[in-house]
Amino acid sequence: MYIHPDNLRRYTVGVLVDNEPGVLSRVSGLFSRRGFNIESLAVGPTQDSEVSRITIVVKGDDAHIEQLVQQLYKLICVQKVQVMQSRNAVERQLLLVKVKAGPADREGLMRLVDIFKAKVLDVTKSSMILQITGENDKISSMLSLLEDYGILELVRTGMVALERGDGVMTSDIFD
């Protein structure tokens, strides 16, 4: 499905699925064969051991996202789908990054750790592992500052999100 770049937006989609083998490949397979672009994907069990929750960040337009939600509902393993608006949701991801850190770099790095409320998980003579949690923007700006020191390795979890307020996820296919 072609979308004009001006209409591209970022959507965060929460999906409750049966906690069964193969579910992740059903969901990710749907995205790839229908031509949706996954920006990030995170999955884990919920308070109900039979249910997992997948959070997907995808770029598209409104028509695209309508199609995506309806296609997701066709998967038998999918129970509920919710498209979250950024302003109504808390979104977080976690990043671990190994940066070059000689003795001269440590002080500057520690200042960044302070500003970004990051954590130091490991220190050696020449490197540090930092943990940063936050929204996309925060993580991007931290990363661009760390580039000056030299990033050796990094790994991120992908975005997870919950809608603000008392409500819990509901499904409504008839609209």
Add this chain to the structure above:
Amino acid sequence: MKLNGAAILIECLIEQGVGTVFGFPGGAVLPIYDELYKRQDRISHILTAHEQHAGHAADGYARATGRTGVCLATSGPGATNLVTAIATAYMDSTPVVFITGNVPQSLMGTDSFQEADISGITMPITKHNYMVTRVERLADTIREAFYIARTGRPGPVLIDIPKDVQIAETEYTALSGEALIPRLSMKHPTAQLRPEGEALERYKIKAEPRLEQAAQLIAEAHRPLIYCGGGVILSGAQQALQELAERADAPVVSTLMGLGAVPATSSRMLGMLGMHGTHAANIAMQRCDLLIAVGVRFSDRALGKAETFAPGAKVLHIDIDRAEINKNVSTTLHITGDARIVLELLLSRVSQKHHEQWMQQARSMIEDYLSDELFEPRKILGGMAAISPEITIATDVGQHQMWTAQHFPFVRPRQLITSGGLGTMGFGLGAAMGAAAADEAHRPVVLVTGDGSFRMNLTELSTIAYYNIPVIVVIFNNGTLGMVRQWQTLFFGHRYSQTTLDRGPDFMKLADAYGLPGARVDNMEAFTAAYREAVERGGPCLIECMLDIDEMVAPMVAPGSPIDSFCLN
């Protein structure tokens, strides 16, 4: 009662009312075939020559009857041979349960002999699939599979059963009626779309505002047009659709999959629309001011260029699959639900309209295609219709398929069995066999095929000969892959790359080899005599019609062009 997995499978098929299974045995399904042997009083098995055609046969069985077809194959190559048949059923939304054996779980993942990850392979082409890891889950999995295959928008479901699960024993209790409906029906949102009883009352309340709006659109329309698709046949909505056409005083166009829902003989029927649609259907589409689309998915073959499709029309879309709404064409209003239920609810809100001028205008665009040729597809199909107007016709894919769709006047739902979505050459003989095997009255089924398509499935002649399945094979032999040749003629400067079939076999000798009667004809008189005899005899046979290599399918709209700009008349 304690049973092994294989026996539980057979018992569960009996629970579901399955009488016929199409399949092919092998190492990983030996325990299942052993149980079939013991229960042959309850389930008959038709052994095909190749698993693909067993799959198409189960599909044809389902298309002809509306019941769920069942196909059985072994692991590895047996399972992968089903892939085309599964994809065919998926694209045309037919309920088929495919059952495959697999290697024992102790060997799984070790690249053992005849091992293939068939549930992984078929994930994108099944409505759902299962790999059963514990025999305790087997019975409920099978019940769930049948439920999923036939409810909502129907489709194929695959169950992969490792050999150790077939051998392992567990307690089995036979279920019937309501008890067969799995827990899943409560949980999954799509399952709510074919409501009954209390759920139907809730559905009515929910759908009410949209039904009112739909009635309003119909009341305001001056040039309404009904666009009827395969969903109408799947839900049995033909009666309600015809009543709506009367009430709204609207003409009807049909997709390939919707042919037969409204009889071709009806004065409202303008024919098939799309790439090889009639002038009347395609032009009416562009002139209507309200398009009532029922059980359709706005396929590219029906639409032509999506941006220029039905430019002046509001679109009312009724479909059971919410994902089809706004997928290819933006709708003014949609109602998600079973076509029959929605149309019946809608009918009570629609008052009688009169659009004489529009009906007349639409009817006036119907053209009669006349040909000077003495022996050509239209005359052959007309001859068939004159002798057997109600006969079930299966096709393969290509020119013969389009000629059949255009020129055979289908008068009832499920009369045409054709691979519309996937366009599977080689579909026809298996599908015709399945449709014929499903008919308790043993009425013959016609397969209209081309020499190209037939070469892909002729191995199944042995099956129809052995079981004496009444399939009348009518081959349109023009010595070419005609549809591809037609595109080469029109768009590739007459460069006939790899489409000329100047290589046999001699179909009459072939018929003889299989012990089937055959006739080669090149004129209407001979054809009519051979065809009449075949229908009266009611057994399997071949009729080979010798056609001109340059015969084309007309009208035609070039791919991606507006639906009313014909490149061939």
